[in-house]
Amino acid sequence: MNAFQLPVVNPPLKGFLRWAYTLSITSIHEETMPWFYSNFIQLFCKKNFLEDGRQYYFDFFRGKPNELNFNNPFLLTCSVNYTILESLALDAWPKFIADQIRNGYYCVVFLDEARLSPAASYQKEPFPHHLFLYGYDWDERVFNASMFDRTGVYRNLQIPFREFQDAVQSMRHLLKEKLTADHHTYFYKYEPHSPYPFDKTAAIDQLRDYLNGETHLNRINYNSDNEEAFGIKVYDYLRLYFDAAEGNDSRLGDRNDVRHLHVLWEHKKMMSERIGYLVDEGIIPYDDELVAGYKDITKRAMKLRDQYIRHELREDHEMFDRLRLRFDEFQNEEPALLQKLITLLDA
Known part of the structure; x- marks a missing residue:
């Protein structure tokens, strides 16, 4: 052919x-869906981006090495x-x-x-x-x-x-x-994997790490260098980054403001879809507060990204105040929702 x-x-x-x-x-x-929803829970970001002038990064975290390097079991x-x-x-x-x-x-x-x-x-x-x-x-x-x-x-x-x-x-x-x-x-x-059911233990461990602002994923493969923030603590550095962006801080490296907000939205979307998957599969019971809570966070995160895209085309003088408000809301609302999810998974 x-x-x-x-x-x-x-x-x-x-x-x-x-x-x-x-x-x-x-x-x-x-057959990869149980693995997919057992993962992609943790977030991380660079902490000292203003000190060293290197690009700020903000992303999902699945341990190390990089995902391209032999890190997908399928x-x-x-x-x-x-x-x-x-x-x-x-x-x-x-x-x-x-x-x-x-x-x-x-x-x-x-x-x-x-x-x-x-x-x-x-x-x-x-x-x-x-x-x-x-x-x-x-x-x-x-x-x-x-x-x-x-x-x-x-x-x-x-x-x-x-x-x-x-x-x-x-x-x-x-x-x-x-x-x-x-x-x-x-x-x-x-390569089709041997049966990979949803891993409650792995999911709960990642959720607890997220809530505690730490990570234990694949720790045998690397040493923590204290240059990265994890989980709920990433909001502190998102604020720091966008405060610097608002002031056009010359210490910022290559900027990709929209991508950071897109990743934030993808994370909330992923969390909301994971909850739906767990309910549909009968792994956890339906909980209206949990389902509605993450759907609402996801909706606000998507709107925030879209508003910033428009801001880059035509300046919105309230944009950075709106960013700070949403980061505060997410950081304050997520712990209760995630603790509820842990409780349901651990039942």
Whole structure:
């Protein structure tokens, strides 16, 4: 066959590509849902972003290593770097990638996204990034890919072989000149797991960590460096970040204000959907206060993100007061709801 695509689904989380790429593979399989809802409870963020001038990050936390690095039980993972691929001629890359896809491997290729025409960075400064490839059409000489386009929308699109090769060649140059580090290329094959029922213990542990502002996830793999805040404490640093953003603090690194609010909304949406799943599966009884409480928080979080998007187009002088108000509300309301969820799970 001259054209072939592996199955993908619109991923439930898109704030960062490591979630979008891996979950677009696994979420199409119903057997992964108990694992999915047993996870994605904890949040973390960087604490000392004003002191060191590096970019503030705010995201889900599933322990370490990074999600692309062998951290999903349903994905058989292979990782290679440009040194290993050095002998692969540039003209051979399309067939090499197509062969992997044909063999059932989704490809996440590290390249210079500034050479890809759908990207926001197209024809600008080099932008080392991972690109997700799940299919190809040899006659049309294109790959089927998923990425954020120039408008910031995550979608499926086609990348011409020629652009793909330009992006690989540019990355080779960047690495040769030591202008960036090699973040590796990954190949994922979906591997059905042995039965994975919803893990009450894991969920309760994460919920308690969230409430206590700490983490014990995968602690055997890393040492805590006290540079990150967890759970309920992230609100303190979201306030700090947006206070600095309001004042255009020069100490802020690369800013991505909307993404932080999008991740916040995704977390509340995830919590609300998890509660619905637990009720539907008969794992916990229906509780109106719990269901309605998280639906309301989710609605306010989504509205907050959307208001900020409009604020970036046309300044809203009340925006930052509204942010502080919502952060306070969420930080004050969540503990009672999460404690109720723990009690129901522990019954």
